[in-house]
Structures are given as structure tokens and as C-alpha cells.
Amino acid sequence: MAIYLEMPELDKDFPFRTLINDGNILTTPHWHREVELIYVTKGTISLGIDDIPYKLSEGEIAFISSGLIHYVLASPGSERLVYQFDLSYFASLNKENLDLQKLFSELVPVSLYWKQQQEEIIRQLLESIQLEMDTQQTGYQFVVKAAIFQLISLLIRDIPKQTKQPKKMNKLATxxxxxxxxxxxxxxxxxxxxxxxxxxxxxxxxxxxxxxxxxxxxxxxxxxxxxxxxxxxxxxxxxxxxxxxxxxxxxxxxxxxxxxxxxxxxxxxxxxxxxxxxxxxxxx
Missing domain, CATH: 1.10.10.60 (Homeodomain-like)
Incomplete structure (x- = not known):
């Protein structure tokens, strides 16, 4: 991984992946075109998104829009699940011509400032996605895709918007x-x-x-x-x-x-x- 630009190797037919990161793993400042969610499953982590530092504890979530520079400090004793997906996969079903990148860039990035009910629903979705990815029972990709579509709609409809817009890369290139x-x-x-x-x-x-x-x-x-x-x-x-x-x-x-x-x-x-x-x- 380049420290400034990360290019995850995702399946072109289903550009999505999950990672389990131990708290000793330090992620230096980088950006990527993929959307990312970080779900803290154990302990407490310290991270930065767009130059703003946050501390998230077990059960809390961070959402990182395309092109934003972010990092995670080493946080011994913690564990986090990382979810990454490419929005281009969902473009063919975007019949409303929603500007998803713009909509996502406006979201409040950490669940500290979401309603408790919103955080809980998204937490359950992320846990169900991870369970399907771990067990890979017959039809697991259908379940994961359905959960991601539900996740996207929840993010657009229910997560509060920022008053100040984040800095982004000027262009998400080819x-x-x-x-x-x-x-x-x-x-x-x-x-x-x-x-x-x-x-x-x-x-x-x-x-x-x-x-x-x-x-x-x-x-x-x-x-x-x-x-x-x-x-x-x-x-x-x-x-x-x-x-x-x-x-x-x-x-x-x-x-x-x-x-x-x-x-x-x-x-x-x-x-x-x-x-x-x-x-x-x-x-x-």
C-alpha cells in the first residue's frame, strides 16, 4: 500500500472486501476512491479523518467517503472491522441519478454524533455482513449485496449531514x-x-x-x-x-x-x- 494512495485489489465483479485489523496495526495517512466503514469491535481506537482526530470505543463506527485522507493510530488491545466498497458497482441501479459521492461527503463521519437507533441498525448490518463473509454459506454474496444496498439507503436517508464540507481530492480518476x-x-x-x-x-x-x-x-x-x-x-x-x-x-x-x-x-x-x-x- 502506498502511504498516500491506497488501491485495494477488489473483485471487479463485486468490488467489496472486509478486513479484521488488530489494534497494533497502525494505518498511516492515505486515501482511496473506495468508500470505507470502520467498526470498533473491541477496545478503543484513535483515528483521524480530514485532519480531525476522533476516539471511538467498542460498538462505534466511522464512515469515510471517497478521497478523504484518514489514518488510524496503533491502539493496543483493540480490534476493528474495515469494510471497503467501490460505488461504481452500484451505478447501474442508480435510476434516480443521485450523486452518491457528494451525498456521502456530506455525512457526519462518526457514529458518536448519530442517533443511537441509527448506529444500532448499521452496526447490526455490518455484523451480518461480516458473518456472511466469514461463513460463506451458499448464497452469501446475495445476502452481502442486499445488506450493502440497505446500508447505502440508510446512510443517505438517516445519517446527519455536516455543516462544514470536508476537503477532498479534486478528482476521483480512472x-x-x-x-x-x-x-x-x-x-x-x-x-x-x-x-x-x-x-x-x-x-x-x-x-x-x-x-x-x-x-x-x-x-x-x-x-x-x-x-x-x-x-x-x-x-x-x-x-x-x-x-x-x-x-x-x-x-x-x-x-x-x-x-x-x-x-x-x-x-x-x-x-x-x-x-x-x-x-x-x-x-x-
Missing amino acids: KDVLEKLDEIFRYVEDYYQEDITLRNIADVSGYSTFYFTKFFKRNTGKTFLTFLNDYRIDKAKWLLINSDYSVSEIITRTGFESDKTFYRLFKKSMDIAPLEYRNRMKID
Whole structure:
């Protein structure tokens, strides 16, 4: 898995999967085009969705819309079920022409703020899906698909909407574009602490610098330099929340050329200073 872009290998005929994650598994910041639900079945977990940290306990649920950056901290003693599915599978039955991605992006992402009855119904659906996936009795895919359709309708109809809309990737691209972006993001992940030039990254993509510049801007909504700086800022935010490194150490570890550049970009991104961000966002 690339840390910035995850591309789950889902069955093209039924693009859905479930995972059981032990609490010791730490999931670093990433995004994917698939919708995801996280159901805490044991203990307590700490996670972040769109730069907002949450703490969820046994029985609580998180919903993550397509394209949102999210992470889960190591939470020893806990367990969580993860459900991922691609909305494109349901497009042929969307006769009302609902914009599912938009509708899902507006939902309150954690069940802490849902009505208890809504949380309970969705919890039961998720448990029934997992049971069918575990036992795989005859006809289990019919049961799972039916449950997912019911889940989608419940999310659309019953889950409260946010007043503030989350930040999203500019465009959920096609598979070929995602694969090329994944290649680029993997390179950035490996070398973001070093000096990455436009020529370097264009060579990695196999494009000329001119074509790469157009390709990247068209498919991410930002220039590569802006993306690289945003990526380094995201890494810095991760370290501020999850380490005791000094700000100077974090600047060095995230590849910024100077303290001045880092502070300017961080303030522009978060509208607060790094230490204030650490104090406000860190989950003990």
C-alpha cells in the first residue's frame, strides 16, 4: 500500500472486501476512491479523518467517503472491522441519478454524533455482513449485496449531514490515472526527505516535464510543487501528533529546505503555529 494512495485489489465483479485489523496495526495517512466503514469491535481506537482526530470505543463506527485522507493510530488491545466498497458497482441501479459521492461527503463521519437507533441498525448490518463473509454459506454474496444496498439507503436517508464540507481530492480518476499517480506518490513517499525536482519526478512518470506538469495538475488539481509541500506538511502534522520530536527535528525529517519555508507553509495550511497544532490535536 502506498502511504498516500491506497488501491485495494477488489473483485471487479463485486468490488467489496472486509478486513479484521488488530489494534497494533497502525494505518498511516492515505486515501482511496473506495468508500470505507470502520467498526470498533473491541477496545478503543484513535483515528483521524480530514485532519480531525476522533476516539471511538467498542460498538462505534466511522464512515469515510471517497478521497478523504484518514489514518488510524496503533491502539493496543483493540480490534476493528474495515469494510471497503467501490460505488461504481452500484451505478447501474442508480435510476434516480443521485450523486452518491457528494451525498456521502456530506455525512457526519462518526457514529458518536448519530442517533443511537441509527448506529444500532448499521452496526447490526455490518455484523451480518461480516458473518456472511466469514461463513460463506451458499448464497452469501446475495445476502452481502442486499445488506450493502440497505446500508447505502440508510446512510443517505438517516445519517446527519455536516455543516462544514470536508476537503477532498479534486478528482476521483480512472484506474490508469490512479496507477500512474500511485507510481508518483510511491516515489514521493520514498524520497520526500530529499530534494525532488520536477525533472526527477517527470522521469519517474515517463513523461516530459511539460506533459507531466499538465497531467499532474489536471488529475490532482494542484501543481506538483504544491502537492509535494502539502505532502511534507501532512507528514509534519503526523509527527506533531504522534511523536515527541522538536519542530526543528520535524522540519529536517520532512525535507523542507528552511525553517522559514516550513513555518510559512504550515501557517498557510493550518492557520496556526506547529506547537499550537500539536497541543490542540494530539490525542493522549
